Each structure stands twice: as C-alpha cells, then as structure tokens.
Amino acid sequence: MAISSASTTHVASTAEEEAYAYLQQALRFGRYKPGDRLIPEEIATEIGMSRMPVREAFRRLAADGLVTLRPNRGCVVAGLTLDELNETFEIRSVLEGLAVRIVMPRLTLESFEDLDRLLLRMERAGEAGSSDWVLRHQEFHAYLYGMSGRPKLIRQIAALHVAIEPYMRIWFDYIDKPLSAREEHQNLIDALKSGDSAKAERVMQEHVLFTAPLLADFASPSRR
Amino acid sequence: MAISSASTTHVASTAEEEAYAYLQQALRFGRYKPGDRLIPEEIATEIGMSRMPVREAFRRLAADGLVTLRPNRGCVVAGLTLDELNETFEIRSVLEGLAVRIVMPRLTLESFEDLDRLLLRMERAGEAGSSDWVLRHQEFHAYLYGMSGRPKLIRQIAALHVAIEPYMRIWFDYIDKPLSAREEHQNLIDALKSGDSAKAERVMQEHVLFTAPLLADFASPSRR
DNA sequence: GTTTGGATAAGTGGATACAAAAATCCAGCG
DNA sequence: CGCTGGATTTTTGTATCCACTTATCCAAAC
Numbered sequence A, B: 001m002a003i004s005s006a007s008t009t010h011v012a013s014t015a016e017e018e019a020y021a022y023l024q025q026a027l028r029f030g031r032y033k034p035g036d037r038l039i040p041e042e043i044a045t046e047i048g049m050s051r052m053p054v055r056e057a058f059r060r061l062a063a064d065g066l067v068t069l070r071p072n073r074g075c076v077v078a079g080l081t082l083d084e085l086n087e088t089f090e091i092r093s094v095l096e097g098l099a100v101r102i103v104m105p106r107l108t109l110e111s112f113e114d115l116d117r118l119l120l121r122m123e124r125a126g127e128a129g130s131s132d133w134v135l136r137h138q139e140f141h142a143y144l145y146g147m148s149g150r151p152k153l154i155r156q157i158a159a160l161h162v163a164i165e166p167y168m169r170i171w172f173d174y175i176d177k178p179l180s181a182r183e184e185h186q187n188l189i190d191a192l193k194s195g196d197s198a199k200a201e202r203v204m205q206e207h208v209l210f211t212a213p214l215l216a217d218f219a220s221p222s223r224r
Numbered sequence C: 001g002t003t004t005g006g007a008t009a010a011g012t013g014g015a016t017a018c019a020a021a022a023a024t025c026c027a028g029c030g
Numbered sequence D: 001c002g003c004t005g006g007a008t009t010t011t012t013g014t015a016t017c018c019a020c021t022t023a024t025c026c027a028a029a030c
Helices: A015-028 A038-044 A051-063 A082-106 A110-127 A131-146 A150-175 A179-194 A197-218 B015-028 B038-045 B051-063 B082-106 B109-128 B130-146 B151-175 B179-194 B197-218
Strands: A067-069 A076-078 B065-071 B075-076
Touching: A015 A038, A015 A051, A015 A150, A015 B075, A051 A067, A051 A076, A051 B051, A067 B109, A082 A131, A082 A150, A082 A197, A082 B082, A082 B151, A082 B179, A110 A131, A110 A179, A131 A150, A150 B051, A150 B082, A179 A197, B015 B038, B015 B051, B015 B151, B038 B051, B051 B065, B051 B075, B075 B130, B082 B130, B082 B151, B082 B179, B109 B179, B130 B151, B151 B197
Parallel strands: none
Antiparallel strands: A067 A076, B065 B075
C-alpha cells in the first residue's frame, strides 16, 4: 500500500522555513495561547537566528490564519471565536464534501483497504491520547482527499485542519474517548462504498458539521 | 442604500502594505505575464523603498497564489494552468454556493433593489471594456456575499476572484461582450427571490461553473 | 555546431544598524 | 485614589551590508 505519513516534517533549507516549521508546530500543539504576543527577538534567539526570517515566517502563519499581524503592534496568536469556529466548519463541510464527490470514482478496492487500516490506526491512537488521535484523524482525511488529485483543494482543507487542531486536541482530552468517532467514520466509508457520490458528499458534509457543536465550549472569547 | 465600492484601495500605513497593494494591482491587471520573474531590487526602486518590504509583500502574494516563491530562486508570477483554473472554479462553486445558502434568509427587499442596481451597473460597464466589467462583476458578487456575515468565507472567495481576474479580463476582451452574462445573473437573482435556498445554492454553483470552460483557452501552459 | 566548464555577474537570504512607533512607567494633579 | 501626560524603554519597520547560491556568458574541446 501507499500510506505516507501525514506528519508535516519538512527539512528546512532556509532559516525562514525552519522558523515557520517551528512556530507552526508550536501553534498546532497549543504551546502558545490565543492572544499571546509573539516577539520576534525572543523566538529568533530561541532557535538561533536573527529576527528577519522569523518575521517572514509570521507572514506565512498569518496567511494560514494562525496568527494576526497588525502594523506596528506585532504578532498575536489567533484563537478562533465561536463564530469563527463555526464558520470554519461550514467551509470545511463544503470543501471536504467536494473532495469526496471528486474522489469517489477514483477509489479502488485497495483504497478501501487503506482506509480500513487508517481507521484502525485512528482507533488505536484514540487510546493513547489526543496528540496521536488528532494526527491519525488528519491522516485518515488527508489520505482520502489526497486521492482527489486537486492540489489547491487539498492544501486549503489541510490549512483549515491545522487551524482547528488545537481545539480538537482540547476537546479530545476533555471527553477522553470519542465513542462516536469510530461509528462516524465507518459511516463515511460505507457511503463511499455505496458509489452514490451525491450521498457520499452529503454524508461527509454532515460528518464535518457533526463535530462543530462539540467544540463550541472550547472557543476563544470573542475579541475587542 | 449601502453599496460600498468594491475597489480594494487601501491606505498604506507601512511600506510593505504599499508594495503589496502596488504588486497586487499590477498582477490583477495582468501587467506582468505568468512566468515573469519579479526582482525585489527593481520593484523597490520603482516605488521608492528598499528590497525588504518588497520581499515581505512577495510572501503575502504567494499566500494569495498570485506568485510562486522558491528558495534561492526568487519570485515568479504564477499563471494558472488549465487544471488549476478548473480547480479554482470547482472550489468557487461550492464556496459561493455556501455563501448564497447562508445569505438567502438575510435578503430584504432593499437588498434586491441593490442587486438590480448592481446588475445594471455591470451591464453598462460591459460596454466600456473588460476592466470596468470585471470590477463591476466582482462588485455584484461581493455585495451578495457580504450580506452573509461570514468574514473568512468572504475573504476566501475574494482571493479566488483576484486569482482568476486576469483571465476574466482576457476572456472579456476576446469575446467583446458576454451576452449571456446578463441572463445568467438575472437567473441568479430570480433563484434568490424564489426563497428556496437549496435551489439558489445549486443555481449559484452552476453559474460559477458556467464560466470555467469559457476561460479554458486562456489558461497558462502547464509548467515543468 | 553543439556541449562542457569555469569565470563573472546577478540575485537571494540573513544579520545588523538605526529611526520611528508603541508600550510602559512614574510623577504630579485633580 | 484614580487619572493624565510626558519621559523612558521596548519593539517594530526599514535600510544597508555581507555571505552564499544561482544564473549568465564565453571560450575551449569534442
């Protein structure tokens, strides 16, 4: 089979890439809290470079929606308010629905074996803790969308997953073990197997929207 | 009424913003051709600043998908291949469909008057040339989506519009006057008036996908 | 006539320096 | 006791400089 690891370990050929990778990782794992101010100087010395590449990494993170950049007042970690969280799930639902619709006719028997395996991995990771489970969950979805052959779509979806990742972690830690997750994803696989792409799209949309209200309690307070 | 101008004229409080605005404008209007290399030094002197803010503007443009940034080999204008153009329209169709679904229950009689006015403006601009028409067309769509109250969705859609803008221009110049455009948009308004949000969503999806094949001839050659 | 290699030029990435802006602190005032 | 305003400190934005990578050009070899 051909399940590549979904973990985003990039070899940094430039300092900027290193800074970006470092900060993205830190943000994804919730090492900084929303509203925290990121001071270029500090981070630069932390990873042994000057402020410049860090600044440029900030811009990329801002484009991903992970931080907010305001002229002359630096870089703050961008938590999602309840509205933004909901909006993100709305967007995810249509994008991932589209991905499923596209991917459907491309799925082979082998793909389904892969998906089963990934689902199994996800379940097992569920017992370990949020850190593993969230990654495996992303891996499952990433594999599916990867088959679509739509690079832009894939990147957009991945970016949204990264943005909500900290909230997924908190959520998972809080509820301990999402019993419904297994069933949810099995449903999805069944819909894919049915061959009815309209149905699969709908099921995926519902699957995505299913999670949103569960995370509501962990949203950041609205700003300003 | 409350139709704000859709033109993206930003007051640049920093040099970086100025560089970004300048370059985005230039790229949107097709002043550079896909594949062209953008040299920080040149642009910097062109608008009277050093390379640094220009470099940072590059990153933002890259996030918008307007340029491509490769380590140690600079910044090139990122034309869309046929596949990418199609993909962009696919994504647009679901995002703008979603926007319409959300916006539907918020539309008032006044909104419809505004939309009629905007449609009229668009038609009149059609006689002037692609430059005006494309802006008015964006204005029409922007107004509609603006009512959704979904900032992220609005930004994403706007970004996609910007990315395809040069192609819309070329297309419009080529065919001179899109007779079907009026009918298309009137259709859309009718669907919105019907109050059936599922229908409106579908009509919007079709409206977006309708344009894609028309632009196919103007796609950039695939790279590499 | 085309290919190869290497000198030279051009360009990029990053560090440092400096000016301008914002945040902080503190004293005096109400 | 809180507020105001100004000096001080911190941080940001930009310019400049240097090291290193990549591109260009030209001559010699096949």
